Structure formats: structure tokens, C-alpha cells
Amino acid sequence: MEKIRLEICCGTTCFMLGADKLMRMETLLPEEFRERVEITGVPCLNVCMEESICRAPFVRINGVPHAQATVESVFEEIRKLLEKEEREDSE
């Protein structure tokens, strides 16, 4: 099973608006999720300049950017993706 790729922005805007908490994501994920998610840091996801202001912090999950990310919203997204994967596997 392929791991879910979670990229966390380490840039200025995201960091100031809450990415510092997201960076600790790995320790916050429940055990059963941890093995199935690969978390990396990225210098800047380059959406801070384009997106309308104040939507940081950003993360990217399997290549898709998510704005105003919180630990809860990222966790929720990962849960959905994992569930979907499981459903597809059982079909």
C-alpha cells in the first residue's frame, strides 16, 4: 500500500500562522496512521504568494494543496484518504 504523502510548509507566512504545530504532526498522529503517512518539510509550497491573503498555513496531501490547515483538518483529510483506500481495496 502506498503511503500518503504529507508535505508541510516551513516558509515564513505558514510558520507564523500555525505551521509550527503542523510540523509536530508525526508525534500527534495515532499509531495506526503513522506508518501509513510520510511527512516531509518543504521550504515553501509557493501558494502563499498566489492565494488570496490569509489562507496560510498550507500543506500538501498527495500533491493537493490545502489552505488554513490545522492539525485536526489534516488529520481528518488523512483519515478520509485512508478510508477510501481501504474501501477500494476491499472492492
Place this chain on the structure above:
Amino acid sequence: MAAGDLFVEMECRQFTKSGQNACGDDYQLLTLEKENRSIAVLSDGLGSGIKAHILANMTTTMGLHFLKSNVDILRSVETIMDTLPICEVRKISYATFSMADLRLGGITRIIEMGNPQYIQLRGTTEVPAMKHTRIVSQRWPDREVDCFETRMEPGDRLILCSDGVTQAGLGQKKFKFGWRRSGELEFIQKLIARDPEISAKDLAYSVAFQALSITPGKCLDDISCLVIYLRRPRVLRILTGPPFHKEHDREFAQLGAGGANDVIVCGGTTASILERELQKKTEIDLHLVKASGDLPPPGNMPGVGLVTEGILTLSRVCSLLESGQTENAPMAARAILNRMHENDVIEFIVGTKVNEAHQDPNLPMELELRRNIVKRLTSVLETRCRKKVVVRYF
């Protein structure tokens, strides 16, 4: 100081006599960029502790001033002797000193009174002085002043020290007469043979530490070792901020690919530009978050160098340097500070495009403009850290 392709690295390392809270030796360093001159003065005040420190400090202050203003040597020495307060117990006023006045491409003078004789090394070979004169003051006939003239070639080192170094271990079985100048010289030659590029800072530290270690557990006298190293400069290049015109991205990124001894990329957008143009990828280990304090963790771009967040990290580096309190710096700031220390020339390549997101009023604090931070950094690096700074805008 750098002239053409040369850089004069001057560093001093000291240890204070056990039980004293001030070092009885003092040193001062000065670079006269326009005159291609570097001046170093080291003095050992009579006795130890704060009194000795004051004597030594008065001596270095006057010595530096006289040398800088090209005052006649004899007159300088006499004025120093006349000015120092006389010790009530020993009825003498005393502070020994060594002064070096290095002129790139010209003659280097070394003036000594009572301090161990300097050492000049070319590689591991000692270079004798071209000229040596001894002058004695009529008013202070017991004080002999030695004046040496020599030429410093690229790669040469000049080492000055207080007698805390040469007399280290005095009275011990192995060192009846102390470590002596010969012991010190041999030690330095071995160090240079092992590491021909050893910096002035590391060499000064090694010598002072060795002198300290000869008598285990106790520092019997103030120890100072001052090293002047004339060498090709080491260049640290810091790229920060996206170029104003996108067409310049490639040229900007290429500057990260070579031409400096060390490269740091400060800023997320900046890192993305380099990644795109040089086809590289930054690796950031999020496990470092725990140790990275209140700044984002540093990363690494293979083949380029260190990558850090931009404005917050640079601002922090700047305020740490300005306050002089660089201990306990968060990881990313520490990594930058270390590289700044290790290099002589700091080249800032500053992209001037403003990141709109940084102007967002919802940010919890105001972000200083990149240009301002670079200006502040330039000033503190030049004045406090004696670095040469070059700034180039994109």
C-alpha cells in the same frame, strides 16, 4: 580585512587565572581598511585580576592609538610608562606588551616589551625578522623595547602570546622552565603540519588550551594567544529573497551552484527558485522540530548548502549578533552563525521582490523588510565580527 584576494584573520583566545574574575591580559584588534593595515595589540598587566586588567587595558588602548597614528615608538612607550599607575607594593608600573602593525604588500612591524618573542611561520618554517633593533628609553633605562621588521606573505601566520603560554607548567618535572617558546613553536608546527589551513581562531584556541592543560585543573597565570593569519578569504554566500524580475531567476540561482566556500539559502520562495532552476530538492527533517526552538527547522539542498526560512531567521541572527549573546540560538540561527564565523567574506545576494503575504495585517507580528535586515547585518558583521561584507541586489 581583505585587500585584493587576501584576508587578514586576527583572533585571540584567553584563559583567566584561576580564582580571578577578570583576565589580567588584554588585547585589541583594529583594521584600517583604507590603509590596508591591520593592528593587533596584546598586553599583560602586572599581577592578576582586575588591577592587572586595567593596566593591560590602558596599555592596549594607548598602544593601539599610537600605532594607528604613527607616533614614534620611543615616545609611545615612554608615554605608556609615564601614564600607568605605580604599584604600591612593588613600586613599579608595569604592563608588558606585543604590538603588530601589518601592512598588506608592505612591511610588518612588531614591537615588544617584556612579552615572549613573537613567532612568524610560513607553513611550518619559522621566518626570522628582516631587521631587529633594540631601543632603550633614557627615562626608563630598565625597559628594553624590541622592534622587528618582517614581510608577511600569503599563508603566513604571526603568533603573539603572553607569558602565561610560554611559562605554562613552570616547575613541573617535565617543564622545569615551563613550556617555553620552543615548546609552543613545536606544538604549533605540528598542528599546521596536520592541518595546513587551520584558522587563526582554531590555532589560537589550541595553543591557549594546550598551555592551560599542561597544569591540570588549574590556570596558574592569565593565558593569551593571538594569531594573525594572512590568507585567501573564505567566502560565504547567502541568497535571500526572490529576484525582482522573474527573468533573472536563472542567473540568481546559478550563484547558489558554485563560486563560494559555503552557500546558505534563506527563504522558502528563494529555495523554490533554486530547486526549480538547478533541479534540486531540499530535504527538511521534521524530527529536528523539537530542537529547532521558535524558528522553522533548517534543511539541506544537496550540492548547494544549508536552507533556512528567511525573514524570521535572518532577523534573529541579526539581533543575536547585535546583542553579542549567541549562545542558545535556535538551530537554524545557530547553523547560520557558525557559517558566518567560519568565513571571512559574507556575500549577500538579495532578491528585492516583496512577498505580498508578508504584508498581511493578520500576521501576529510585523515582518521587517529584507533590505533592512541585510543592512543591519552588514553593519554588525563589519564592525563587530570584522568580516568583509558584499551586497548584491537582484
